[in-house]
Amino acid sequence: MTSPYLCPNCKTNRTRFNLIEQLSEPVKLDPATGAVVERYEGEQLSPFHMSYQGPQIKVQCGVCGLIEDEKTFIKLAEYHQYSSPS
Template sequence: MGKPYLCPNCKTNKTRFNLIDQVPHAVKLDPQTGDIVEEYEQDTLSPLHMSYKGPERKVQCAVCGLVEDERAFIKRATYMMKSNGLTQ
């Protein structure tokens, strides 16, 4: 079951969002041209290449355009529900 969202910026949008799935691509670039020299799989990264540790999903408010981690929208909705005396 999903969790309710509320935009932490405009504080009015509870229904219209863009869900952005983050798909990292580990690459090595040529420093002069910016061309991709090598692509890595997550299980075969070179010792000097740190794996992506960011969120799997980001959310964009389709009203004001704010892009944030999903948990920011969930936390704002939870806070508003608690402050209004509503429980999940």
Template sequence: MHEPYFCPNCKTNRTRFNIIQQVPIAVKMDPASGNVIERYDEVITDPFHNPYRGSEYKVQCASCSIINDEEVFIKAAQHNPRGTI
């Protein structure tokens, strides 16, 4: 989070963003009721349950509300340096 951001959607925002920290919770749910049957805390022993492999952070533009991976906002800033748009 020490890189400049630029919104690739609205193409105006360089300063106002919401950083969303993703904290996955691995659970097994009852398919009929939706109740949580089991919560996997540290080690997932179920061979059919893959651990979360997504990004740690998402970024939301506080102007247009688009949400994407942090890398998308960083790359947009690199391809549109200050003063080019």
């Protein structure tokens, strides 16, 4: 995180945020009970199990509570930095 943020919902918060680190755990569940049948380690997924493709960090606005991808907050801050009259 080395870029400024701006909340895309309230459009005023530039300073108060919660950073949420996402941890993916690939598992196989029993379809009847929902119990974990198998936990996959590292890159050893079954042929029909896709690895997690989502962001590592999500951001929550500390003012309005919106949770989005980090890039959403960064892009809005960049847009407003360049579109503001100097």
